[in-house]
Amino acid sequence: MITFEEIKATLPNKWLDYYQINRSWIKPLMDSRSWWRKTTDDGKRPCADIILGAITALEPKLSIWMPPFCQLNSDGDKLIDVLGLHFDPDKELTKREEERAKLPQLNSSEIDEIEIIRQLNNLAKENSKL
Template sequence: MSTSDEIDEFLEEIESELERKWLEYYEANRVWIVASGLYKVDSYSDKKFSISREFILGVITALEPRLTKLLPYLVKVNADRDTLISKLGLNLDPESMLVQRELEILRSKQAEVVPLLPESTEQNSNSDPDTEYLNQIRQDMNSQHPPS
């Protein structure tokens, strides 16, 4: 197996981990990243967003120390930062990804909604709910104050 194949295999192994770490970092630091202008929405280009590729590489190297030794080689082989970011699986819009994740969380919470009223254990189609309620009140009152 060649060095290039080993690197590709390593990158495939950690790609989802890199994405998760980058999104967690971005989410935790979102306010200052946007305020500083590192995240920009480009309405005039094909891309909807842009973040400095060097910034992403710096952050991900700090978050994934195994890349520290590998990154100089990757930069030498792939001088184009966009290609390198793509190879690392980080060519994504973090804002869109976070919105998508929040929607998925809301959907799963909606699916877990529990009905407020318990279902009746007795299913008597001839019974009237109002009559049953009044009978229950009478029964409760009689048990608290039995006739003398």
């Protein structure tokens, strides 16, 4: 069985991916309803309901843990903190992009993945002949 810590470790990237794809509607919604929450990194994040809804859909195994967490404390902001998601997603996306720019092997525009697979297959074939 997967542990909570193993699940928790995957949540920030899943949330960032979701936010990046959906920020075109999340930002206006948060702005229009003043649902932004201040973060400890001097930024802002969407309200807990948006994050919890998204992350439980993205990580179905989290559903095992959410009922007891909600019974212990139904404060969504505290749940976000426990899940390690109390950060400004725009700032984190910027950091992630900067990190990827430093590592060209992670920059998909510079790498043809099919060519890499072909090269690996050729190496495997050559090694099998030895």
